[in-house]
Amino acid sequence: MLDIQRMNPNYFHPLQPEFEMNTRYYVEQKERNRENQSTFLFYQFKMNEGFANPISVIPDGCIDILFCCDEQQPTANVCGSVLQSKSINLKAGYEYFGVRFLPKQETQNLNCPMSEMIEREVPLTDMISTGAAASEKIVNEHDFHKRIKLFKQMIGSAIFASGNSSPSIIKYSLNKIYLSKGNITINQLADETGYSTRYLRKQFEENIGISPKLFSQIVRFQYSLYMLLKDHDYSIKDIIVENGYYDQAHLINEFKKFGNLTPNTISKRMVISI
Template sequence: MNIIQNFNTFDYFPFQPEFEILSDYYIEYKQRNSDHSTTLFYQFKINRDLMNPMSVIPDGCIDILFYCDPDSPSADVCGSVLKYKTINFQANCEYFGVRFLPKQETQHFKYSMKEVINRQIPLADMVKIGPTIMERLINERDFRRRIKLFKEEIGINIFACNELPAIIEYSLDKIYSSKGNVNMNQLAAETGYSTRYLRKQFDAHVGMPPKLFSQIVRFQNSLHMLLNKRAFTVWDVINENGYFDQSHLINEFKKFGYMTPNEFIDAVSGNCQTQYNVIDI
């Protein structure tokens, strides 16, 4: 007998630290949706050529990123990377992005979630868009009006329905609320399905195995705590996120190809130049 139940989602949302640290300005707005998921709208600009490209890290999310250059506009759907990679962003150009978790799965994309992981695909190849909508969004200068335009003209088609199987919805909520500390055998037992069936459903609707997704959630939670270094020590991060010891924490960071925890703290302390704003709408 299946025992899928309602589960209160932990207020979790991953981030890309270098977007916020290395941009000359960064602004964001988090929208809480009726299904208890969150959509992040953000905008940033780099006013000079960076000595090194920006890094993106695993976050388990999908981003729609608009390159707002009137002369050469573009928009891509970017699936979560599985290991950090660098991206060259254009100096003196504004970027507008929309980031969402797998819980907001869309059935309107022409590619499956698994096909999107670790890839960057033109938005026009993923979903049908009216010929003037892209131009209007790129030419719009106000962040709030860009959000409104996206929601009314693009998002309404992408997020028209949320029909995730109950096993996936329950599993995602459990992973988020436990900060990624979930035993897959236990999760399968709680949902009433086999681990094989659980992995198959995750491949279809999340794009990666549940164990890897859980590790990414734990990694992201650790980064959030390390950002608040005045409130948390490295040992707080280890204990709160279920790592065995400091070596376990460091090895997981290395698995995703990013800095060690101490290197991350130093980078955040020394490189933050951003005019940062979080807005209410």
């Protein structure tokens, strides 16, 4: 069985495999915010010279802030989760710095709520007043750890509130979804919270942007992907059992639905890239 602490949302963050597979290098660092007990994934990668193919991003239920470190034409965008695999064009030969966070971590001072960020990409300057100055400093800095420090000083403190304003039903439901690895139904959530399924669905759509059922499916897909790519001791059968799939066909269909690839294809691509 999996170590539940290791797979707890405080220790686990959804993956974007092609950031690692199709880049010259990739580094990441997780940090815990002691004030609101949230975890951020900081990462950095560099696109290969002459790389003309788009990078695919997959559903992860998260929001990313992604900086293109082109000193002549820098960009910084707030990117919401996609609902199926989507190709994005990144500049060949350039470095990218990003921050990924889960939806339970409030962004009270952004001009756009998280529920409206699904499948959207918005310039950081449209979201916070300090966006332009912060982006310039982060792009002009070349050290990964110093970029993290700049982000926390100039952006993190401005947009991530110390408290969490999500309704208690959302906070509770998200924790249950993460701890169950997406294996919980809306009826079970309704029974545990004492609210109707209709009310629960409405709260999710208002605060997260998608239904609890779809969000749970994305979480399960991401946990399965993590086991497939990061925990090589687990077989396909283990992944099916641990993540509550009916059978191998069910697992494959969900990988195709969200990642547009089978588990076997993703695993082989990851091995080849390494």
